[in-house]
Amino acid sequence: MTNQGFIDYAKFKVQQWLWHNAENADGISTDDIFVVWYSKTLQNHKALLGTRFANYYFECTYNGDKEEMYVDVYDKVQNVCVKVPDRL
Template sequence: MTNQQFINFAKFKVQQWLPRNADNMDGISTDDIFVVWYAKTLQNQKALLGTRFANYYFECTYNGDKEEMYMDVYDKVQNVCIKPKKD
């Protein structure tokens, strides 16, 4: 699987997951899903994806040996601003 094929497949799977599991996600497009980070090592690939329309974070991992993709979904629980102390 090429890099772009993997990214397209991951975005498509996120697009399928959202309407089934999140409110008001009907009609979401793969154009609404963005890649935050991507890496490839040998035959394996990983992408972290998100969308501005939901508080979910997606981690898609492709196992090239088994030709399988795994998708982990995380929910944003809290956003905390922490400022370091100045010395």
């Protein structure tokens, strides 16, 4: 699987998950899904994906040995602002 092929497939699977599980996500396209981080090691791929239309975070992992992709879905529970002191 190529790098772009993995990213395209991961976006497609995230899109499908959103269509079936998220409220008001029927019209979301793969163009609305962005890659936050991507890595490839040997035959394996991993990407972290998100969208501004839902409070979910997605981790897609491709196992090249088994030719399987795993999709983990996380829900944003809380957003906390922490003041960083001048001296650490």
